[in-house]
Amino acid sequence: MEKTSVVNEIRTAVASLCASYGEDYWRELDAQRGYPTEFVDEMVQSGFLNVLIPEQYGGSGLGLIEACAVLEEINRCGAHAGACHAQMYVMGTVLKHGSEEQKQRYLPDIASGVLRLQSFGVTEPSTGTDTTNLKTTATRQGGHYRINGQKVWISRVQHSDLMVMLARTTPREQCKKKTEGMSAFIVDLRDAIDNGLSVQPIDAMINHHACELFFDDLKVPYENLLGEEGQGFRVVLDGMNAERILIGAECIGDAKYFIEKAAAYANEREVFGRPIGSNQGIQFPLAKAYAQMQAANLMVERAANLFDAGEACGSEANMAKMLAADASWQAGDAAMQTHGGFAFSREYHLERKFRETRLYQIAPISTNLILSYIAERELGLPRSF
Numbered sequence: 251m252e253k254t255s256v257v258n259e260i261r262t263a264v265a266s267l268c269a270s271y272g273e274d275y276w277r278e279l280d281a282q283r284g285y286p287t288e289f290v291d292e293m294v295q296s297g298f299l300n301v302l303i304p305e306q307y308g309g310s311g312l313g314l315i316e317a318c319a320v321l322e323e324i325n326r327c328g329a330h331a332g333a334c335h336a337q338m339y340v341m342g343t344v345l346k347h348g349s350e351e352q353k354q355r356y357l358p359d360i361a362s363g364v365l366r367l368q369s370f371g372v373t374e375p376s377t378g379t380d381t382t383n384l385k386t387t388a389t390r391q392g393g394h395y396r397i398n399g400q401k402v403w404i405s406r407v408q409h410s411d412l413m414v415m416l417a418r419t420t421p422r423e424q425c426k427k428k429t430e431g432m433s434a435f436i437v438d439l440r441d442a443i444d445n446g447l448s449v450q451p452i453d454a455m456i457n458h459h460a461c462e463l464f465f466d467d468l469k470v471p472y473e474n475l476l477g478e479e480g481q482g483f484r485v486v487l488d489g490m491n492a493e494r495i496l497i498g499a500e501c502i503g504d505a506k507y508f509i510e511k512a513a514a515y516a517n518e519r520e521v522f523g524r525p526i527g528s529n530q531g532i533q534f535p536l537a538k539a540y541a542q543m544q545a546a547n548l549m550v551e552r553a554a555n556l557f558d559a560g561e562a563c564g565s566e567a568n569m570a571k572m573l574a575a576d577a578s579w580q581a582g583d584a585a586m587q588t589h590g591g592f593a594f595s596r597e598y599h600l601e602r603k604f605r606e607t608r609l610y611q612i613a614p615i616s617t618n619l620i621l622s623y624i625a626e627r628e629l630g631l632p633r634s635f
């Protein structure tokens with residue numbers, strides 16, 4: 251079957267699944283800070299979160315283009331892909347850097363829904379974006395490592411069985427390069443929580459299930475080292491391009507949601523005896539948001555195609571994420587303005603989506619860091635930090 255028809259079929263099927271979980275479902279979860287367990291289970295059982303897992307490990311062996319279609323459609327329907335997106339890109343890290351034994355151990359169970367791999371632990375409270383300066387350590391002791399330190403803003407830890415995390419195995423001052431000396435691990439959260447790992451949920455602006463993690467001599471078996479010891483930065487970096495492109499697709503979904511919703515409202519809401527959509531002051535911001543969304547979408551597709559072809563796509567992945575996040579934010583702003591006072595009513599769902607889409611200016615990487623990447627890599631300007 252042709253790629254576009256597969257993508258179209260995926261969109262239709264995801265939209266049909268999302269229709270059973272209407273916007274009130276997401277509004278209630280947001281109010282209660284609940285997790286959409288049944289939605290995520292159904293997404294896994296329907297095969298949508300497993301599109302990137304090769305067929306030999308029980309997945310459907312499709313590419314990032316198809317994975318983007320899944321996440322974009324979830325967000326376009328008013329749902330929140332942030333509840334489940336990590337299953338896609340964290341799995342990619344295991345696929346690319348895991349040993350054959352690790353792939354056999356985890357991937358078929360992730361594909362079938364027996365195991366949830368929804369957590370990725372990098373950010374720390376005192377280092378922020380300066381990842382190579384992270385303070386969490388892993389010390390080898392015979393057949394295992396002892397992990398000590400702290401992480402912050404780690405999403406879905408309480409709704410995942412596994413977490414891929416980064417810790418320093420050699421002190422930074424003993425390494426030739428600051429990017430060396432860190433290692434990636436697969437942590438089995440079922441064993442770890444309350445057994446060397448304590449988890450503190452963060453009361454946050456959006457329902458993202460983010461937590462603070464405290465590692466106190468957490469024992470992780472040697473066989474859970476992912477990739478080579480000391481090369482963990484490279485391991486997590488490889489997963490980050492996929493993450494940026496997938497998040498870009500979610501932003502495109504948000505932008506479409508805002509634009510479709512606002513256009514419908516502008517056609518139907520009458521003030522001064524005519525639809526507000528007949529005013530250019532209402533039309534133009536929506537038309538502009540539409541054009542920005544389409545342009546950003548081209549960059550998301552370009553980055554995903556390069557990724558699927560196995561080509562370098564660092565700049566495209568970063569630009570896709572930044573342009574799509576800007577497009578969704580602009581579209582959200584235009585939709586809020588179009589709805590006037592009703593934009594603030596939770597019943598209209600816009601305010602939730604507006605809060606949710608704001609995240610993507612900051613996470614998984616903030617706009618400034620993307621701009622410095624482009625300045626350095628594409629324009630040859632001096633590194634600014």
Ligand SMILES: Cc1cc2nc3c(=O)[nH]c(=O)nc-3n(C[C@H](O)[C@H](O)[C@H](O)COP(=O)(O)OP(=O)(O)OC[C@H]3O[C@@H](n4cnc5c(N)ncnc54)[C@H](O)[C@@H]3O)c2cc1C
Pocket residue numbers: 369370371372373377378379380402403404405406454458460609612613614615616617618619622634635
């Ligand atoms: C809801 C939520 C969920 C998250 N989930 C996860 C997760 O699952 N796993 C995970 O590892 N992390 C997660 N994060 C963390 C997220 O990736 C970071 O918050 C993000 O990368 C920014 O890091 P920081 O918060 O430490 O900001 P900081 O690094 O403290 O930066 C603060 C501001 O300063 C700017 N800045 C910093 N340095 C420079 C510079 N040199 N030049 C210009 N500007 C600069 C940044 O752009 C930013 O705007 C999550 C965050 C949130 C809010």
